[in-house]
Amino acid sequence: MRLKDVFVSELARRGVSRVGTRLKKVMSSPDPIARMALYVANGKADVCKSDGGLQHSFTLDGQFVDLPPNAYVGKCRSDILLTRDELTKHPFPYVVVDCRFFDEHSEKERWKIELQVKQTLGIVREYMWDEKLVVTYRNVGFGKYYPSTEEFLREKGIERVVLLDPNGDELYRRTGAECFIIGGIVDKSGTKRGYTSRIGRALEREGVEVDYRRIELRGDTVGVPDRINHIAEILLRVELDGEDVESAIKAVQPPLVAKWRLRKELHEKTVRVCVGERVVRVVEKGAFDEFREWLNITMRDFYDVCREQKFFVVSEKVMGRIKASEWDERRRCFRLNHN
Template identity: 35%
Template sequence: MKTLADVLREALREKGIESIGTLSKRFRKSKNKLQDIAIEMVHGKGAIFRVPEKTAVAWDLSGNRVEGSYYAYAPLCMADKFEMVLSPEELRSKLPEWPYFIIDLQLWDKHTQKEKGKVCLQINQSYGLLRDYFTGRELAVTWANEEFRKMFHGPLDRITAYEGSTSEFLRGEGIDEVVLLDPWADEVLSEEDFGVKAFVIGGIVDTGGDKKLTPKIGEELEGAGIRVRRRKIVLRGDVIGVPDRINRILGILLEMLVEGKPMDEAVYEFQEPLHARWRLRKELPRRAIRYRIDGKDFRVVEKELFDEYSKWLKIRPEDFVKVLRELDLIALDRRRIHRLNKLSVPRVIRGRLYRVILLKKAAMLCYNC
């Protein structure tokens, strides 16, 4: 999907411009200079001008440093000093119809004050993610009541805040079908869903237990005549390990939608060790081998599993050790486990397979260690 930086790049090339500078130091530390310049232009803060002398600092349209340019971004207050070659209005006229990313706050009052604060923070962080690709206006917050407006410390004037319901907002925009990102959905999000004009992310945090509130948003939309595609984001087929914060879910969606990354890679990009440990707690017991040594039971996993899981879970050695302790598991290297298996006899005890080692063999094992 085309980004705002792509739109500016194309507009400049149409005019035969291959590099631009700036008359201030504002964008020199920017990671994506074209994107940040385009954002300011869209919001009417500046334009691209032709200047009589080369700028001291300039970049080509790929963001690489070059030796000056006769074209530069400058505030609109300088319009009477230089020749304007690309105005904010002209750039805005070239913007494609990007989808809306809707955060629905209809269940705002179901949250505690602490949860409401977290919602506001995550919405602010979501705006930051969207402005890295588009304009930020694509972030729509519905049911934006007075309490939310007072608690939200982000750029309220640069997002789309709507006091009414999501269905009313969608009808006003001529949208009759959406994708609802719902961890309890039956179907997984795929490229076939990327053609819709709106994605509904939620607007919910659950620090007080599993409320399963997201499906209620879908029910409200369907009741209002909006077609809803309920989709979930998974990591290797399971929602466990997928971040649950609004901004991180949006980040995963953008990595897939704009960057074209596979879902597992996108999830890994926005995963934290906390989320990785959730999944590790589920994965490790499946790989455990049960031993009964001298009447005592042990569950053992291979140490090498850390290397295997760290390829798709953001775990550190300390996370691996923490989960081992929580689950009362022992990690041994494959060589040791192979020796245990040679000394043991498989038996089914209470419906489960154990590898049983007699006291004499256990003593031999310890002696040879």
Template identity: 35%
Template structure:
């Protein structure tokens, strides 16, 4: 379990949504057959109703209790428990729910430097934004994810990658008014902390992919173009090594931190295998000594200290090989 801060700024969307359901008189809700969900079940209900995929309908149904959230029992599958409200695609009598989803915090992916990307990088950028949407949906909803300064070509590629996607992302050709923005820049002059996260409303991520070229100081130039001065870097114990750089991973780190997860734990949870291995190589190189054979030597004790990342054994072995390091026992 993650250690949580005293008060989380962000709660899952379903918490307030199911509270609104209970206040509207919904006590038992039946799910439709084959209801698909890739997040927490109540989160899927809240999200799909908000996006118009489903409605809360005044109908009789049956099922078995799969959980109770916010005072609302949810039924699914075969069972004898009864409900008077059903989640359905369409119905004659749907519930008019008095519920306003949150507008902040806002995750903003800015595409001011879209024109500098190669065709392959543009496709990768769209894929990362779609992955960020998936992350956002696991906690909040589409409306807090903005794609700003988006050209027409982005919309064309979005349709190509996710044809028929029903979404509520805010895709705009400019930049909306900002209240307290911070640009997340790996070369930023301030350090991103829990306090920074809790004191800002807009988290701007540069829509930059440089797999086929070098985008020198790209995020700094982007920040200057959009007129945002504050640029903060995310570090892991004093270094950027091992900090994920994909848009969806940065989004995950921000939302976990706002949900009360300590920043370090949020970074570790978001790391891909590549990130952990690179950081572990760096930690090994700091603690190893050069042996007579030219390779790095490291003791089991030093290796255990290096692996505060909690990397599994196969990743530790890979990091040792990539660092050209060998494990030694006893005095060298």
């Protein structure tokens, strides 16, 4: 359940079926109800009884109608129906980006961390509200800043956290945890392996119970997006939307990352074929349909990877003929007569 869902539920419980506003960013938003909820949760607006000044509104499913609203979102002059405190009392998790190793990054890596945190705030706003994104050890200008993760946890009375760690002992699945920690780490140089685990060990020394979880895609971390904002979106899709991890990964997965995994998997789908003295590998075109069920790839991506790997793509009919041909045990290939 997202903030928008809570907002709609609270309005309906108060007998509101249509809500209006004069806020321009809400009116122009592709999801005006979600934007209203965000304004209220961020303390920039309240929900009050309609003053009768508007003759248009939005239904709770976001449809614009030429009817006066039951309630108004903005600066209230009449009785308040729903306050920020009432809306945000519903439990939502914290997403903490721990940047304790920020100074060990190159200038380009630091820029990428700042960009990814900014993008993470955009993701958090789709599901929750601004203060649910916490950034520690480095104030990058986005999210609620705390000097340390430990200080934040003490202030909120949080004793147990889930650390999204590629080396985690357990697979990540929906946990219902109160707080998730993502390492503010960008490793373009390959020198920061194990840094996320170090965050966990540092927290444990301060008495925090750390649940180390790794996100895997069908038994491997290859193909799992590693950008901070992508990790945040995966966990919010799973925790708040109830998606399974594989579906969440595919929804977030950039095609470039999907192709990394395709390169690793595709070899197992190939067949060795001997044509004279030459040995080639062929793959059935239908393999694409299997991969696109769980990888965010297009047919063009499939052909691009086959071309890179020098794999020939053949039809199901041709593959049947290949497998019906003579098997050369010594060379471990199907032997075709090239005449």
